[in-house]
Every structure is written in structure tokens, then in C-alpha cells.
Amino acid sequence: QSVLTQPPSASGTPGQRVTISCSGTSSNIGDNFVSWYQQVSGTAPRLLIFSNNLRPSGVPDRFSGSKSATSASLTISGLRSEDEADYYCATWDDGLSGWVFGGGTKLTVL
């Protein structure tokens, strides 16, 4: 049971916009930056967003992040078949003095 709550699944059709939520508390999301990761089946995770809304070089601008109070969101615009993957949010938890991942959201492109 993760301290960060994500919906287990999400779906969309090509071209659509999809938003994945991540809910936390004042001791994690509320007080720290959020990052997002994409994991395509059988591969290592990839950093998509850091510091709530910044993209590393090479990540398309179709991916965007936001944070408000104790929740964060990842939005994927112009959905593509290759976006089908698991997505994880993560942040620091002050109470645990450690990094925490959300449980992950499996995105299906219909």
C-alpha cells in the first residue's frame, strides 16, 4: 500500500488527452517536488517530469506535469500507441525520510 495514491488504470484513444492523478499528503506531495516515470513493459523506467512540471531533454512536450496542494497530475496530450505503459509518480516523504513511489497507473491506448 503506497502512501501516494494513483488510479490503477487509465485509457484513451490516439490523439486524445489523458490525465493521471497522484494523491498524497502534506508530508510528501504537499511539501516536496513531484516526479513522474514511464515504464514500458520489460524495460527500465524513464523520467518524464521532475520538479513538478519540468521535462528532461528528449521528453516530448506532449507530457506535462502539475501540482496543487497535496495532489499532482501527469497529462499526456496527443496520445500515441507508444505511450501505452505504466506510469508512476514519486516524491520525498518527510515523515518516512525517504523517497516514495505511487502504486502505478497502467495506461492503455485503445
Next chain:
Amino acid sequence: QVPLVESGGDVVQPGKSLRLSCAASGFTFSQYAFHWVRQAPGKGLEWLAVISYDGSRKYEAGFLNGRLSVSRDNSKNEMYLQMTGLRHDDSAVYYCARDRGLGMGPPSIVGLEVWGRGTTVVVSS
């Protein structure tokens, strides 16, 4: 050239110990913090530990109850994970990952930007 390569994964008996290694190349190892993250079959990502750029700060997941120890050798461009008292539920793919920051506390633990391909640990009698 793969920036991070994990090694040391094996099939081990319950109760035994294991040391995993993460070898880095292609960048200045001593300028970054590094993490260990694991993923059990069919499960999500589970953070284990982070070590600061100079090794002076370490943060380790509490649920492991002291069975884990992270270290690094900047002269060798390597990071290590020592695990003791291995249990069946420690079976997983273990990843090392480079942070964007120095790892000197939360503001400089920014995000896991570069990942290795993982090494597999199976705990079985």
C-alpha cells in the same frame, strides 16, 4: 555505452546475504546522488535507498529494518547495495538510478534521471 550497469544478482537461499554493484560510465560519477529501486514480478516500483554524491548522506527505506546498506566508491565509479537476511519477498529486479541532484536532503533529491537495466535477485530454497 550504457551509463549504468548493475551486477551481482543471483539465486540465493533465504537468510543469506548478497551484494549488488552498480558500475557507472560516461559521466562524472562523483557529481551525482544514486538510488536503488526494486520491482517484484508484476508489481510496482519500490524505493530502497539513496546515497549522496560524496557518500556522506544515506537514506534507506524503513520497512527493510536495517537489512540493507548502501555505499559507494567514487574512485571506482561504483555504488553498492548490501542486503542481509534475504527473504522470499526480496525477489525482484533491482535497479540503480542516477539522481539529477546531489542527494544532500530532499531539495537536492530531484528525480531519477538515468536508470540501469536491472539485475535479478531470486530468493529460493
